Amino acid sequence: QVQLRESGGGTVQAGGSLRLSCAASERAPRSHVMAWFRQAPGKERIFVAAFNWNDGNAHYADSVEGRFTISRDNAENTVYLEMNSLKPEDTAIYYCALGGPLASSWFGTAALYDYWGQGTQVTVSS
Secondary structure, three states: OOOEEEEOOEEEEOOOOEEEEEEEOOOOOOOOEEEEEEEOOOOOOEEEEEEEOOOOOEEEOOOOOOOEEEEEEHHHOEEEEEEOOOOHHHOEEEEEEEEOOOOHHHOOOHHHEEEEOOOEEEEEEO
16 A cells, blocks of 8 residues: 655745645556645645656646646655745645556546545735
């Protein structure tokens, strides 16, 4: 049973930056995908970004493209989400997820991920 633990959330003013971390209890298989989703109050959980361990490619939701960067640290089984130019609409609980193998067209489907972290709150004030 893989365990995921997020950290790095907090409160920041609009235009600021935060870096989230997701540490896995064991190394993910190379065929797997680690992703970030977020859920705002009263809304469904939506895809933010994904990192494909197999080919090293990153994928982003249109709403965060160019502002957020997902990356990995193989040695520490950790995936990061660097968030820049934050907006109030980025406020949400951010969840890390591990699943796979997945075709890239399915990266945004939360139900296909097997493991989830407990979430970390990100609040962006205007």
